[in-house]
Amino acid sequence: MVVLDGNRMLCARVSMLGLPICDDTQTKNHVPLLRIIMIITPLIAAVLLLYLVVTVWKRRAQLTFPRCNKIPGVLCKVANRKKREAVANQKIREVVACSNHKETLKKISYGDILTATNWFSSVHTISSTCTGSVYVGRFKSDRSLVAIKVFNLNEPGGYGSYFTECEVLRSTRHRNIMRPMTLCSTLDSKNHEFKALVFKFMVDGSLDRWLHSEQHNVIPDRVLSFGQRICIATDVASALDYVHNQLTPPLIHCDLKPHNVLLDDNMTARLSDFGSAKFLLPGQVIRKSLVDVGGTIGYIAPDPLLRVCWLFSF
Secondary structure (H helix, E strand, O other): OOOOOOOOOOOEOOOOOOOOEOOHHHHHHHHHHHHHHHHHHHHHHHHHHHHHHHHHHHHHHHHHOOOHHHOOHHHHHHHHHHHHHHHHHHHHHHHHHHHOOOOOOOOOOHHHHHHHOOOOOHHHEEEEEOOEEEEEEEOOOOOOEEEEEEEOOOOHHHHHHHHHHHHHHHHOOOOOEOOEEEEEEEEOOOOOEEEEEEEEOOOOOEHHHHHOHHHOOOOOOOOOOHHHHHHHHHHHHHHHHHHHHHOOOOEEOOOOOHHHEEEOOOOOEEEOOOOOOEEOOOOOOOOOOHHHHOOOOOOOOOOOOOHHHHHOOO
16 A cells, blocks of 8 residues: 655656646756756866866976976086077978978988088098087088088087077078078987088188188189179168168178188079077167177177177178
């Protein structure tokens, strides 16, 4: 026997046992609530998953490039240098990609450069400074001549010159400015860091070899015509106007001289060697010292603080 007395909340869909008819509106009120729960639950799960991914990514980034206040000074410098190196390499790849979208960056190893330069033979040396040396050579994959700029990382300015050239080459787009074909950033045979930029070889050499042929043991009658001199001056002026007035922020070469003006087989001049270059940020001034400004004696402006003196070397 079933006793239903005292159960006032009992109801039935049909008349039976004297129970009242159930109201359908109570059941319908539960349907929107279920839908809301079904929508909110996946959203909450997605937000939690995104938070977890971001947290893991941040922790990996901190492990890769730790902050200076958490590790010793020497390790911090190494970590920051590795970070700048990765950024610099990426910037060079952007330069090459922007120069020709159809070409891919060729991978050059330390062994390739050794072979191309005949183990850095003095016969292959074009020029040499405290921050690096430039060699001429050929790679087995491509027999065309290339100029390989190897940075001297043992000197204090070696790394700075490498990173500066990367930044300049990433930011500039001009026909009268030298651009790299590829790079090599690896370890040498002694497990020391090795960095080099590979450029197209300029057949006619530097402007200095034409102006002072007697000092370079070249053909004495290599004399520039008046028209060639005008064209070269125009090319250099065009490059300077670009870096001084069209770039943001402006760029100062800081070491403009005939040795850093290269000529291709059409006698088109191209500005090179931006290792000493400086970007002039808004409100920034260049300290008046030879060490900070750099340059070559005889071509350094008397007052590098003045904008008009940026053209002193020209």
